[in-house]
Every structure is written in structure tokens, then in C-alpha cells.
Amino acid sequence: MMTRADIQSGALRGDAFRELLLSVPLVERDGWVDALLGFDAPPPDSADLPRGAVPYLPCGVDEILAMVAEVPLRRDDTFVDLGSGMGRVAILAHLLSGARAQGVEVQEPLVHLARARCAELALPRVSFVHANAADTDLDGSVFFLYAPFNGEMLSAVLRRIEEVARRRPIVVCTVDLELHGVPWLRARTTGNVSLTLYDSCVRGVPVR
Template sequence: MDESLRESAERIRSRIEHETHDPAEFRASLLSVPPTARDAWVDEVFGLHELPEDGPDLPRGCVPYIPCSVDVLLRMVEQAGVCHSDVFVDIGSGLGRAAAFVHLLTGAGAMGVEIQSKLVGAARALAARLLLSRVACVQGDAAELTGLITRGSVFFLYCPFSGERLAKVLAALESIARTRTIRVCCVDLTLPPCPWLALEPPRSPDVAIYRSTLVEKAPRARD
């Protein structure tokens, strides 16, 4: 990363740490960075330099932690229409990078669910270091915890797992979707057929946005 980009990242990190952050400024600064340098720029803002190794509490059959690229996250946020009033939930959140990024980009509250204790500790340290009071991480198996996160409105799945564990997460999301409309955002993951989820017209090959259909929109009041 060249010096001008490093200085830009340090300036944005300082504003975040002094609680003078503005999502529009974060977005504008990010978009001024060449796409090939955006992941390194975000990691510089966050103070993330090395990925920790996966620990023994990673269940068999689960994908090791791999951070989602910044440009993919940008497309996901745009296509799902994530905004300040949302609560973004990253299922299998690793270091908390995606949750922190989406919060800083949109102002949405954000929560990660991660089973590995070392990664949970790193995610909580990231939120504390940047004073991100609306970003949290809970430790545990997403198959058991997802149904308890009833405040979530946007749920993010980046190839976290498959099979029975994915089926349990989808069943938990269905119970939440019976109370209000939610969006399920998938990257490089095709969901099994779910009659309660409608796939929105795809706008990129690696991002799929599903919207729940169990709760009808309230009719508009007449003038």
C-alpha cells in the first residue's frame, strides 16, 4: 500500500476512534481507493495485519475462517439495501471484519455469531479498539443461537457451513421471518429450496439476496 493510502486509512481510523465518524465519509474514502487495494486499506483502518489460525473449537465440516472481500461486501450492502435502521447479523463472523465494515459503511447495528473463542476475542477487541458501541459478537454455534437473534433484519452467510447445520440455521431464520420481513444475503452459497424465501433478481454472480415472504406489508393508509 502506498503512503497516501496509508495516511488516508490512518485519518479514517482516527475519526472512528474519536467518535467523529460519518458513514458517508467512510464510503467516499473507501471508493477513492483503487479496488485492488481496498481490502488492505480496510485492514489498515481496522489494525488487522495477520489472520489467526483456526482453533480446536471449529466443528468438523465447517469452513475455516476466510474473510469476505470488501468489494463483495459493498455489492451485498447495495443489493440488500442495508441502512441505518437495520441490524446486520454475520453468521460465522470470524474476526468481526464484515460486521464492523457494514456498520461503518451504513450506520446499521451489527452482530457477529462465531463459534471459535479465539476469533470471538479478536472481534470483541476490534469493536473495543474502534469504540464501536453498536457492533457486538456472541460466541456459540449458529445452529443453536440464530433463532435467538430476533432483532436481526439482514442475515449474512458467507460459505459458513452446509448440510444439517445450515438447515437448522434456515429453520431458525424462518421463525424470525414469521414476525417480520428479513433479508438473507449469501455469498458463494446456494440455499436449498425454501418456500418462505424469494430470490431477488441476481445482479452479480457471487451475491444472492433472498427476501422473506411470510409477513405481508401493511396496506398504505388512504389520503
């Protein structure tokens, strides 16, 4: 039986970790992952979330597995979860692919919890920034949004992501969020109904 110690030692990664997750019955998988990685129940959301910000709710493990396989996420990618909560997506994306992973989260208590998880799991290639994603410079090759914000805040973050796409080809992954009328993104259908992938297509920058 693989344990948290196998994560900490680096023995449990990539395909072996993926196979282990898939061996757990679907209905038990999310709770099982939380127990393995040491995620407790989240604290209450901040009472003063900025306008357009969606409260914390973790993305399902199945959507994360589908995203890693379908991008496909590679060790030389830099993965960025915008609105990273307690860090589950960034940590799982890293463990499944080896990619460097970063989370950007506006609620400071969640950032502290995410950093504590990484420290305990000994994951130096995963980091978390306390920031409003609409107000911070971004960089990375794969961006993930589990419906973290809407309205003008979403538009502002998309402008930040477009700045990255002007420098390099990127993939934007959304769960439970359709991006309409974004001319520099081309949607790909995926095998997961909740997940959409978008390839950047800014003129002059090659598609990934």
C-alpha cells in the first residue's frame, strides 16, 4: 500500500500515481486523495472577497486527471492554477506530470495552508503566491481555471493571460467555465464534459 511517505520520498509520481488514483473507486477518490495528501476541511471563506471572486471549492480529481492527460502536461511545463485555494490542483498536477506548478490565490489563509501542504509533502517545484490574479503579472505554459471568477475580473485576468500568449504558445484549461468571444483562443473538445482546453493562437506565435 502506497502512503504519504512514498510521496515525500519521491517514489510515487507520474504514471504510477495515476494508476493508483484510478484504482480507487470514483465515489471515494476525492476523499481518498485528501486523506493521502493531508488536506483538512477548508476554513470559512473571507467575508470580503473582491467583486467577481468565487468562493473556495476544490476541483474534482477526475477533471485534474483528464486535464493532465489531455493537455498533455509535461515535466518542462510551468502549470499555473489561477485561484488555487488550498493547492490541490497544483499539487496533483505536479505529482502526475513533474511540471513546475504555481498557484495564485487571493485568500491569504488558503495560501498558508497550501504552502504548508507543500512543505510537509516535500514538493519544492510547487509554490503559491498570495495575489489577486487580475492585478499580478503572470507567466507559465499551462493555465488552469476552475470557475474562479467572473465578470470584469475574468476579463482582466484573460488580458493578463493574453500578455503571456503574445510571448509563447500556451494552453488554457477551464472546468465548468466556457470562454466565449476570446479571439486568441481555439477550443479543443475533451473526453470530460466539464473540462475545456484552449490553445492560444496569437499571430506570430507558433501553436504549442
